[in-house]
Amino acid sequence: xxxxxxxxxxxxxxxxxxxxxxxxxxxxxxxxxxxxxxxxxxxxxxxxxxxxxxxxxxxxxxxxxxxxxxxxxxxxxxxxxxxxxxxxxxxxxxxxxxxxxxxxxxxxxxxxxxxxxxxxxxxxxxxxxxxxxxxxxxxxxxxxxxxxxxxxxxxxxxxxxxxxxxxxxxxxxxxxxxxxxxxxxxxxxxxxxxxxxxxxxxxxxxxxxxxxxxxxxxxxxxxxxxxxxxxxxxxxxxxxxxxxxxxxxxxxxxxxxxxxxxxxxxxxxxxxxxxxxxxxxxxxxxxxxxxxxxxxxxxxxxxxxxxxxx
Amino acid sequence: xxxxxxxxxxxxxxxxxxxxxxxxxxxxxxxxxxxxxxxxxxxxxxxxxxxxxxxxxxxxxxxxxxxxxxxxxxxxxxxxxxxxxxxxxxxxxxxxxxxxxxxxxxxxxxxxxxxxxxxxxxxxxxxxxxxxxxxxxxxxxxxxxxxxxxxxxxxxxxxxxxxxxxxxxxxxxxxxxxxxxxxxxxxxxxxxxxxxxxxxxxxxxxxxxxxxxxxxxxxxxxxxxxxxxxxxxxxxxxxxxxxxxxxxxxxxxxxxxxxxxxxxxxxxxxxxxxxxxxxxxxxxxxxxxxxxxxxxxxxxxxxxxxxxxxxxxxxxxxxxxxxxxxxxxxxxxxxxxxxxxxxxxxxxxxxxxxxxxxxxxxxxxxxxxxxxxxxxxxxxxxxxxxxxxxxxxxxxxxxxxxxxxxxxxxxxxxxxxxxxxxxxxxxxxxxxxxxxxxxxxxxxxxxxxxxxxxxxxxxxxxxxxxxxxxxxxxxxxxxxxxxxxxxxxxxxxxxxxxxx
Numbered sequence: 001x002x003x004x005x006x007x008x009x010x011x012x013x014x015x016x017x018x019x020x021x022x023x024x025x026x027x028x029x030x031x032x033x034x035x036x037x038x039x040x041x042x043x044x045x046x047x048x049x050x051x052x053x054x055x056x057x058x059x060x061x062x063x064x065x066x067x068x069x070x071x072x073x074x075x076x077x078x079x080x081x082x083x084x085x086x087x088x089x090x091x092x093x094x095x096x097x098x099x100x101x102x103x104x105x106x107x108x109x110x111x112x113x114x115x116x117x118x119x120x121x122x123x124x125x126x127x128x129x130x131x132x133x134x135x136x137x138x139x140x141x142x143x144x145x146x147x148x149x150x151x152x153x154x155x156x157x158x159x160x161x162x163x164x165x166x167x168x169x170x171x172x173x174x175x176x177x178x179x180x181x182x183x184x185x186x187x188x189x190x191x192x193x194x195x196x197x198x199x200x201x202x203x204x205x206x207x208x209x210x211x212x213x214x215x216x217x218x219x220x221x222x223x224x225x226x227x228x229x230x231x232x233x234x235x236x237x238x239x240x241x242x243x244x245x246x247x248x249x250x251x252x253x254x255x256x257x258x259x260x261x262x263x264x265x266x267x268x269x270x271x272x273x274x275x276x277x278x279x280x281x282x283x284x285x286x287x288x289x290x291x292x293x294x295x296x297x298x299x300x301x302x303x304x305x306x307x308x309x310x
Numbered sequence: 311x312x313x314x315x316x317x318x319x320x321x322x323x324x325x326x327x328x329x330x331x332x333x334x335x336x337x338x339x340x341x342x343x344x345x346x347x348x349x350x351x352x353x354x355x356x357x358x359x360x361x362x363x364x365x366x367x368x369x370x371x372x373x374x375x376x377x378x379x380x381x382x383x384x385x386x387x388x389x390x391x392x393x394x395x396x397x398x399x400x401x402x403x404x405x406x407x408x409x410x411x412x413x414x415x416x417x418x419x420x421x422x423x424x425x426x427x428x429x430x431x432x433x434x435x436x437x438x439x440x441x442x443x444x445x446x447x448x449x450x451x452x453x454x455x456x457x458x459x460x461x462x463x464x465x466x467x468x469x470x471x472x473x474x475x476x477x478x479x480x481x482x483x484x485x486x487x488x489x490x491x492x493x494x495x496x497x498x499x500x501x502x503x504x505x506x507x508x509x510x511x512x513x514x515x516x517x518x519x520x521x522x523x524x525x526x527x528x529x530x531x532x533x534x535x536x537x538x539x540x541x542x543x544x545x546x547x548x549x550x551x552x553x554x555x556x557x558x559x560x561x562x563x564x565x566x567x568x569x570x571x572x573x574x575x576x577x578x579x580x581x582x583x584x585x586x587x588x589x590x591x592x593x594x595x596x597x598x599x600x601x602x603x604x605x606x607x608x609x610x611x612x613x614x615x616x617x618x619x620x621x622x623x624x625x626x627x628x629x630x631x632x633x634x635x636x637x638x639x640x641x642x643x644x645x646x647x648x649x650x651x652x653x654x655x656x657x658x659x660x661x662x663x664x665x666x667x668x669x670x671x672x673x674x675x676x677x678x679x680x681x682x683x684x685x686x687x688x689x690x691x692x693x694x695x696x697x698x699x700x701x702x703x704x705x706x707x708x709x710x711x712x713x714x715x716x717x718x719x720x721x722x723x724x725x726x727x728x729x730x731x732x733x734x735x736x737x738x739x740x741x742x743x744x745x746x747x748x749x750x751x752x753x754x755x756x757x758x759x760x761x762x763x764x765x766x767x768x769x770x771x772x773x774x775x776x777x778x779x780x781x782x783x784x785x786x787x788x789x790x791x792x793x794x795x796x797x798x799x800x801x802x803x804x805x806x807x808x809x810x
Contacts, residue, residue: 179423181416184405188413191402198364198400199469200385200414259404 007252008264014250014300015267018274025281040154040163040228042273044069044221047166048240049247049265050174051217054210056248059190059257060112060119062211064127065218065244068104069237071130072097072222074138077145077232085146098219104130105215109208127241134234141233145226153227166224170217174262186210190257247272250301271300313376315340315477315508316361321370322532323356330356332532334370338477343499343509345519345540348529349552349603349803354512355397357529358479361510362394363387375476388414393475395483397512399466401454408433408450411469436468439498443490460486467495478502479510484518496522514603516545516807530554549807553799563775563797564750566757569596573629574762575615575731580624584610586787587624592731594760597753599767599777602806607786608766612733615764616648617641629730642675646731647724649717651739657720658708665704667719668694672726693725696755698748714745721752732756734765738772750776770799782806 023029029038048065055062076097083089108126112119153162177183189196189206197203218237225236244265245255251268253260275296279289314337321334331353338344346354359365360372363381371378374390381387387394394400401410408429409416417428433450440448448461457465463486470478478499484492499509499522513519519526523540528551536551575592585607592598600608613619615626617635626633633644641648650656659667669686690704697718701711708716717737724732738746753763753776767773773780779793782805790805 176423181418181422181424184409184413184416184424188402188405188409191404192400195396195400195402196413198362198384198394198396200383200388202385258402 007260008267010303010305011251011264011267011271014303015271015274017303018271018278018296018300022274022277022281025278029277036161036163038273038277039167040224042270043163043167044224044228045240045243045247045272046266046269047170047217047221047224049244049251049269050170050262051214051221052244053248053251053253053260053262053265054186055214056245056253056255057190057257057260058186058207058210059193060207060211061123061245061255062105062108062214063120063123063241064104064108064130065123065214066237066239066241067127067130067134068101068215068218069222069225069240070134070234071104071137071237072101072219073225073236074134074143074232074234075100076223076226077143078137080145080149081143090146090149094223097223098216101215101217101219101222102212103215105211105213105218106208108215109211112211113204113207131234131238134237138232138234141231141235143232145230147230150227150230153224162227163224166220170220171263171266174266178261178263182206182209187258190259192258243272244269246297250297272297275300313340314338314373315375316510317373318357318360319371319373321357321360321367321372323360323365324368329532331360333534334360334529334532335534336527337537338508338510340476340508341503341506342524343503343511343522345523345526346510346512346529347514347519347526347548347552352529353532354529355481356532357534358394358481358510358512361387361477362392362396362479364394385414388473388475391474391476393470393473393478395466395470395478395480397481397485399462400469401462401465403455404453406451406453407437407448407457407465410454410465411436411472413469415473432472433468436472437464439468439471440464440491440494443488443494460488460491463487464491471498475507477508477510481512482514483511484513484515492518514807516548519548520545528552545804545807549800549803552803564754566597566754566778567595569593569757569778570760572760573627574760575764576625576627578625578627580611580614580626581622582610582614582619583622584786585614588788590781590788592762592764594762595757597757597763597765597777599765599773599780600783601766601770601773601780601792601802602783602789604768606783606806608783609735610786611783612648612735612764612766615641615731616646616733618648639674642671642727645727645729646733647671647727647729648733648735649721649724649737651717651736653713653716653720658716660709661707663705664701664708664711664719667708668704668723668726671723675727689726690722693722697722697725697752712742712745714741714748717741718745718748721749729761732761732763734763734767736766736768738767738769746772770802774799774802782808784808 028034048069052062052065076093079093079096080090083092108123111117111122155162157165185201185206188201189203193203247268248265249255250271251264253264275293279293284292316338318334318336321331323331334353334357336357348354360367363384363386373379402413411433412429417425417432419425430450437444437448444464445458445461448457448464454462454465463483467483484495487495503509511522520540525537525539526548527537528535528548530552570593572594573591574594577588577590579587579589581587600611602608610619614621615635617637617640621635626635628644635641668690673681699718699722700715708719738749756763765773765777774797779791780797781788782790782792782802784806789808792801792805
């Protein structure tokens, strides 16, 4: 009963277990600097997984989300160059980045929800399209952004690291959204779309909004990546698509929709990051790393699922 | 009296070539309980869904409260004061009871978030209507997926009440409720009626019609055939309208020799999750019909015998030997064959050649490890001739055949196993008349060979024309056995509508 509607509890338990394992192979884990650098490398996946969660909750899936990251990444880097490097230019480029991300998501939503195309195939297709656009904008990795972009990103704001600000605001946003009418309706749509329609809910609108939301989170992740790498890369996002889906499943969201939540995906994404740490610090032979990683991911999934079933 | 709450003038709905509602004429007055009555697929639910805005009419006119209206969707209908109980329910399984009841009209805090405590309170007040009759576990916070079916129906009812509608449509809202729950619902409906709320009620329980109804409209074959004042009519008149102008005894019964005295199958207190204990003996060469409204346990009985659904108690004997229905494979070996009208789901293997579709069962029964097409062909030939199966060749994919020929192939598959008992689950659904007649002729010869047959059909004429006797089902229970002179549509309807 405690776990009902709190599917993230199991994910949290798994995350803590993995943290212990991480601590065993990396005693310095809880030093602030180490934690912060960990967090900054996990943050993009955390954000993408949170966004993907909304799409999955309403019963759909977004396989183009990695391509959206690439597209926003190269667009913003190019725009900063084009606008000149002033503060106003930076802000404008960031706004454009969000607009591109949300717009790309909304395009997915319109195809899937309004034109009723099959979500997997459609977003696979739009993903190729977005990736192609990214390559057209910036054929090779490169471009630079002003130094103060990554200095700001890595530094503190009002005494608190900027990375922590971004994460906290994202978490607050997700919690607030979960308490709104929209959050409830998204779950209803994912649980049974026909029932939601007959209840009078705007099913199509909810699904499009969720795709747009996922696009917005992908844009934020792309901006974080710029802050971290200070450059543009048209092939940057590819691996995030499947990782985001792994993360949300680890976090207790059902791929069939209707149950789960973005907080669980936060823990799911962290788990994936911690697993990478464990593999790295355990000094496993290179050729065994993938094998061990696969086993740990499956075990984490099994533990989470079995606990949640109680 | 004021304007009519709902008026349908020549409302029709077609899906491709299928007409679900032909010319729906219907008038609902404020402050009345109006019963919609008709057999399965007659168009009642279609009419309700049109009024609910969840489907759009192909033609005709719908007026709400005196104004011609084109509903844009369920939310439009809801905004105009129409509350609908959907037969298949419109609940979201992972949400709580409270969330489901108030979904679409969630109370908000001044911050714009959902007001959880108000949500819970309003749900609690609504659940209190049913008091202890709601049963254990029906609390505002319980997830709907963990409720029993009658509790889900109660939640769907409360969801309708929560929006304070001016028109209430209840499509088989009482089908799983017990007597106490129905009484509470009807009390509430009477109170709403007194406030001028108009109510449409679909039910198959005859006693409920007379208990709560003011008027009844009978729908048959997509047409609304009559509207009667309940106070001025009786059960017989209602059943006559349901059966229609067809003359009694007009159904041609097939002439078959008397069944033999040997038993093919004996059921002794057979009981399942959806099946009350049943004892019956099927003789060799006999066709035992299963009648009643759709989904009252007929298919459950057949699937139980075929080993596809668990039993709880009872004994099955086939040709003197005890049979335990553990799996369809066991049933096949014991000489039971099961043929469903739902070909696409349980009959044909689409994309595979006719030949493979025909030979699956015999290969499974003999346990042959090697397929010998030549041998199988000689085995199939007499059966195919008997069935009059028309196929360009046995190598074509089965879905390229007509529905009737596909069904013949499915039957052929089972005949290769030489069954002792044949279970037919609405076998002629959606196939043409010629194929139907071929199938009936086939049944003649199987009877002559001494096969025992159990036939469920949603078509009354098929049931009455073929069965030697008919067990009428209601809520998983056999309420009546019809034979001899009582094998008429009239008796069938009357038995089907009788309370279990």
